[in-house]
Amino acid sequence: MTDVEDNGNLDDNESIYNFNDTENLKVNADIENSKNMEKIKGENRVIIDFNNTESESDNYDYDSYEEDDNINHENINDKDVSIGMKLLETKVKHGLTDTAFNSVLSNIGLSISLYKLQKKLHQSVSLSPIRIDTCKNSCIAFTGDYHLLRECPLCFESRFDSNNKPVNITNFFSLIERLKIQFSDSKRAKEFLYRYEYTTTISNDNGNYDDIYDGKLYKKLVERGLFANPTDIALSLSLDGFQIFKHKTNDYWVILFINNNLSPEIRVKKENLLITMVIPGPNAPKDMSTFLQPIINELQVLEEGILCFNGYTQQQFLLKAYVTHCTGDIPAISKCLNLVGHNAYKGCRFCNLLGTCHIKNHHIYFPLNKQHGNLVLRTHEEAEDTINQLLMETDKSKKESIIKNTGIKGANLLFKLKGIEFPWSFPTDIMHLYFENIALLMYLHWSGGFFKDNKYNKNSYNLTKKELEYIGKLMKESQTCLPLEFGRALRDISKYHTGFKAVEWRNWIELFSVPLLKDIFIDKHINGWINYVKAVKLSLKYVISNDDLQEIKCSLITFYNYYENEYFKQDQERLSACRICFHYLLHISENIEYSGPCWAYWQFPMERLCGMLIPMVYSKLRPYTSLSNNLTLLDQLNHLQYTKEGKSIISNSECQKKWTLKQVYGAVEDYDEEFYWPSCDYILNEKESKALQKFYSNKNIELHGIKYGRLLTRDGHTISSEWIKRNKPNSRNNYSIQIRYRENEADDSKIENL
Incomplete structure (x- = not known):
């Protein structure tokens, strides 16, 4: 294996690789990283066999279908594949059934089926989740110390059914594989430089708080030696629970990563949100650390670095990533930190305020009383000492006393990560x-x-x-x-x-x-x-x-x-x-x-994501299988643009729309705005022409022209005119203009409401 220098890139003089041979570079990086992935899979005791999961017809085994041998891919029209991929994305996002989707393909005359589209997508983007066995009631995942157990240690339900198959599973989507694919694309790799460019620009060191990189936490991590390379990734972890059915019987949990190396303009766009795990119901997890175990294992590998190909520099480099923040509501943060929560005497994760127990309902509340100016903040070292005490203590009553006095129930896996600093890595949402x-x-x-x-x-x-x-x-x-x-x-x-x-x-x-x-x-x-x-x-x-x-x-x-x-x-x-x-x-x-x-670090991206996941569940019999398969397809579709074959598929469907002058007019010099239909031929009346002549100080105003109903602004907003204003009682007015008249000033023209 070639030595990787500290700057994140290989030295051209020492490298045995030919940097002009980009294909070999990618292959070499894949060979090196396969060892890391095998380590992760081994530690998690999981099985990568997603294609054999028992499910309805929406789950496919791409390697075992007899239809494979009969597919002549040369006869598939590239344009049909491109259009089909766009339609497939619509199907996944809006829960269109397989039968309905195949009918759509047939009705518009595409010579391709749903199965062939999925097969083509899998060949172009080989992303598949790692399957992890979980408790029937979602108490734990069988990882770490629990990987050999045959029943849940909390509810004692069996791990396997009568056919020796897992009763319940969750799927883990690898961060490493997705980051590697994204870095291989030149444009995407350049977008990942936002963190480096932002933190090295002098103009941003103005004392303001523009991004997480202006906070004390990030600066402290840099002092420790983290984020030493331009390509190092800063991640935020977010988790929350949501209900997939209206009758609220299935409590699903989402674990999501946000890539803070992307600029704020694109950071939380739906295609950039990295869903890592959706924990199935029916109940909320009782031991969140068992579900976090495979994620932490992979993050520790990323902290040490993996060999990766950079499509922007056309070189291999050592990709590192660090989690700096974890966000969620109070119950979610309490679960991942293994805290008692808000009903503990030390319920605040930021300070040591002592709560007061209500004499009637026995809940803990938090008046300041005389502690107003004496709030002692918690520290990371203090929390680690408490955890060590709990791990070493064997007396049950003494352990309960420690928990009561600190609000900490035990160890949590997040403390194993280099970028985590308690409590500031867990800001309030x-x-x-x-x-x-x-x-x-x-x-x-x-x-x-x-x-x-x-x-x-x-x-x-x-x-x-x-x-x-x-x-x-x-x-x-x-x-x-x-x-x-x-x-x-x-x-x-x-x-x-x-x-x-x-x-x-x-x-x-x-x-x-x-x-x-x-x-x-x-x-x-x-x-x-x-x-x-x-x-x-x-x-x-x-x-x-x-x-x-x-x-x-x-x-x-x-x-x-x-x-x-x-x-x-x-x-x-x-x-x-x-x-x-x-x-x-x-x-x-x-x-x-x-x-x-x-x-x-607010939770709006997570809330929006949960709303997007619900339409993906259209199987009431096996809701999690349906959701997981659609998430796999969506993940592959989102990464299609970063692969060589995927770019070819996308380019075949891209065609510039051509509008007639009656529909769109955008040739106004020095303006980015465009006029949009409806439109009609129009002749200015005398009052309008005089007003325009006065405004432009020009008497040569053309009286004949086209009147348009809408204006598209440079930021993508549409403004409608009074001419086409809808008079429906529920119509919303997006724009208005405030006009102030001076006293005794003549009204030379009519200003129409926008």
Whole structure:
């Protein structure tokens, strides 16, 4: 094996490889890396035999079908393959059945079947998942110390059925294989240089928080010797649970990686999200570390480096990747860190605040009391010491005492990774905190539904039923005025607040809460809430300055003090108001300081992904098999563009659309915008021509032309004109123009609403 230098590239003088022979370079890299993959597979005790999984007709064994010998690939039209691949992507994303898809292919006259398309795709992109046996009830995965067990140690269900086949499986999608394929593409390999280019540009060292690389955590890792090469990859791990059926009987969990070496503009596009594992139901995992085991094994290999071919430099190099952040809601982070969670006396993962037990419901809550200025932050070393104590302690009562006093239940695999620094590698997700937790709880306070004992729901901040209905009515009436850019249309908050999505709560906080509450609340309540709104708006900025950071910190502290004084009131009967989510507000500024702006680690990409996965499950009998097979196809389709054969397939389907002048007009000098249909011949009237002559200081204005109904902006937004404005009651107006008239100024022209 050729020695690999520290800079991540082989020395041309010492290398035995011919760098002009790119095909041999790729083969050599594959040979070297096959040993690493065999190590991973051996350690995980898994079987790569996905094609033999028992399933419905949507699962294919590409190596055993008799049809293979009868397929004459020379007779398959390349154009048909290209079109078929695009249709296959549509089938996977929208859950089209096999029968329906084959009918579509037949109806449009394509000389190719679904099976042949899948076979062709598998030949072009040889990505297949690694199969791992799991407990029937999803308690554990049979990895690591459990790999030889024949029954679950927690629920005692058998690992195998009567035919000695696994009762339940999960599939692990390799990061190494996908990164190798992507790096082999010249354009993609250049895109991976974003981290290096960003961190070596002097203009970015301005004290602002633009990305995770501006945080203290990344800079600390660099000081340790990580990210020494331009090609080193920074990864974020994200995990969350979701329900695939409306009746909520199957609790699936997704483990996802985000490649932070991609620029923010493309980082979380759906084709760039790296799904690594979907853990099947019916229940949530009880021992998450057993599912993380194969992922950690592969990440440790990536930390040491694998030989890889760089399509941009046309050289081999040592590819390294490090996980720096892990994101999720509080239960998800507690699972992967092996913490007790929010119902522990030490429930905060950032500090050692001691919780208080409610005398009636026996839940733990987190008022600051006298600890306000004495919050001692946790450290990585402290957590490791606690874990070592738990591993060495044999007395059960003493072990329980350690767990109670620290909130840590035992070892977690993430601490084995070089890029993990507790607690700052696990920042707070503001999507759950700001929008799905705090916003809902505050609304419950205002509507008088927070406390179980109704006598505590009568306060000066309460809104009457009439006031709530009036607010909901105004929100509903403003639906048509909210542009699509702000997300889904508003709903009546008085009726549908329990079903509000995060983006709806965001719009409520940012756009509507203060204007609708300012004339109802007394000064101290509206001013208290304004501090929260101010902090939320600043936290949502893509670039956060040091001044913004201090403002966020001060605003959240002020809001928290107001909340404790007015909602908790130092009354033990109202202790349930002190949920841990309110305490986490006090750590937001520290999260930004260590990990950069909040958008870099919020859970919106994960929530969107979960929504994309649900349509892929169209088999109610074997939902996980259906989902897993479609994920495999989607992964292959996403990587098709990075392979030589895949590029050939894609290029055959690319053709430039040609529009007539009546449909699209974009030949306006110095402008990127385009005019779009509908259109008609038009003659300017006298008033319009005079207005244009005055505006352009030109009397030679052409009166004859074409009038268009839409304008496509440079950022891809479509603006419709008054001419084609829809008058439907649910039509939303995406754009509007504010015009201010000076007094006594003549109105020379009519300004049409956009």
